[in-house]
Amino acid sequence: MQITVTVNGAAHTREVEPRLLLVHFLRDELRLTGTHWGCDTSNCGVCVVQLDGQPVKSCTVLAVMADGREVRTVEGLAGAAGLDPVQQGFSDKHGLQCGFCTPGMMMTCRALLDRNPDPSDTEIRVAISGQICRCTGYENIVRSVRAAAEMERAARVEVEEVQA
Amino acid sequence: MQVPAQFDYERATGVRHAIALLTRYGPESRLVAGGHSLIPMMKLRIANPETLIDINDLDELTGISITDGALRIGAMVRHAELLDSPLAVEHFPILVDAERVIADPVVRNRGTIGGSLCQADPSEDLSAAFTALHAVAVIEGESGRREVPAREFHTGPYQTVVGDAEILVEVRVPIRTGSGSAYEKVERRVGDWAVAAGGAALWLDGDTVGEVGIGLTAVGAAHFCAPQAEDFLRGGPATEERFAEAGRIAAEHVRPTADQRGPEDYKRHLAGELTTRALRRAAARARGSEA
Incomplete structure (x- = not known):
């Protein structure tokens, strides 16, 4: 059947089988391979993307269920101004080693900061508790998200000062 | 793949x-x-x-509200929404206790209340929570709507009373004064299915148990409930000794099976202990004295 999914702001129309999973639609049909494909059982969280703004595990969503909806992937994080603060935070604080979990981690953490601009360490840990990282022990991921929150707070203060 | x-x-x-x-x-x-x-x-x-x-486009199945003296939860309400619901916190904290330990936050963004109940997995948490609350499931079919008590909703593992051409539309929990409720779960790791879990709801009339509900998860309790323990508590004083005895009675009547999550005697022990702990916390909440 034909579906149209808006991915990172651009509408994509494809003919797909109803059984095609969203993760494979993104990777194989659209060649957006930043979204990783891991356990296939909604446990590991490497396939997390945002569906209508909410982080979801794309191995457990059918592509046809995303028809007419908006998907944001890791490729949609960086903008004209450069890296998203979450990406910058992961870079600055070594929030990754092998990088396999990183796209999913960043999409969840982006959604967390959109909802809660100043999360505690516990709130960060809870937010990523459905995602597995075997390199960092999570410590540097928490530091990365804190750094991103700090960057965004500094940017807000700057805007307020300019406006004042 | x-x-x-x-x-x-x-x-x-x-x-x-x-x-x-x-x-x-x-x-x-x-x-x-x-x-x-x-x-x-x-x-x-x-x-x-x-x-x-x-059915993800069915807006008529969304929303949590107080309607006709009951908490109404639409079948398409996501787990994350129930977890964050101020109405659930205020009236039935057992639902928040249970939601906090269902899967993980990303899965909770997607999974629904109605889906969990209709899947009817014996290890699923909300079935026991709604059983403890004496909730009512509202089911719609071609000939209209019917109401089924939560404890008659499940007919066996992965089986419910919802017919082939029917749809669960909402769950209702009647609001009465003096209530307190809690859910206690033991899991091997965050987001896992329960080794065992117990939920309790109490409606106190002074220091007397006016009404009580006990729901048990993953321990082979028929219809997720513990009617013998409930009968023991109903009409008596809400004391620590009686909560311990109710736990003992509940453990006596469950039929857990050994699997990779634990042996039969351990699960039976948990059924009793978690029942007692849930009753203790439910009573503290009913009295407004939770530590």
Whole structure:
């Protein structure tokens, strides 16, 4: 059947089988391979993307269920101004080693900061508790998200000062 | 690579439309809500529906509200929404206790209340919570709506009273004064199914138990409830000694099975201990004295 999914702001129309999973639609049909494909059982969280703004595990969503909806992937994080603060935070604080979990981690953490601009360490840990990282022990991921929150707070203060 | 077998896909635009589609495609069609139970089962080819009917557009099944003296929870309410609901915190904290330990935050963004209940997994948490609360499930079919008590909703593992061409539309929990409720779960790691869990709801009349509900998860309790322990408590004083005895009675009547999550005697022990702890916390909440 034909579906149209808006991915990172651009509408994509494809003919797909109803059984095609969203993760494979993104990777194989659209060649957006930043979204990783891991356990296939909604446990590991490497396939997390945002569906209508909410982080979801794309191995457990059918592509046809995303028809007419908006998907944001890791490729949609960086903008004209450069890296998203979450990406910058992961870079600055070594929030990754092998990088396999990183796209999913960043999409969840982006959604967390959109909802809660100043999360505690516990709130960060809870937010990523459905995602597995075997390199960092999570410590540097928490530091990365804190750094991103700090960057965004500094940017807000700057805007307020300019406006004042 | 895990991929479901082939199926046809339809997207329903309303409850009546969903029922019409279920009627048209027959017993080999299934509703899909969040899909976080059904899609994994389809990948494993344990479930092989010929047609999937997507009900994610059914706005009439969303929302949490107080309606006619009851907390009304739409079947399409996501777990994350119930967890964050101020109405649930205020009236039935057992639901918040349970939601906090269901899967993980990302899965909770997608999975739904109705999907969990209709999946009827014996290890699923909300079935016991709603059983403890004496909730009522509202089911709609071609001939209209019917109401079924939560403790009559499940007919066995993965089986409910919802007919082939019916849809669970909402769950209602009557609000009465003096209530307190709590849910206690033991899991091997965050997001796992319960080794065992127990939920309790109390409606106190002074220091007397006016009404009580006990729900048990993953320990082979028929209909997720513990009627013998409830009968023991009803009408008596709400004391620590009686909560301990109720736990003992509940443990006596469960039929857990040994699996990778633990042996039978350990699960039986948990059923009793978690019942007592849930009753203790429910009573503290009813009295407004939770530590």
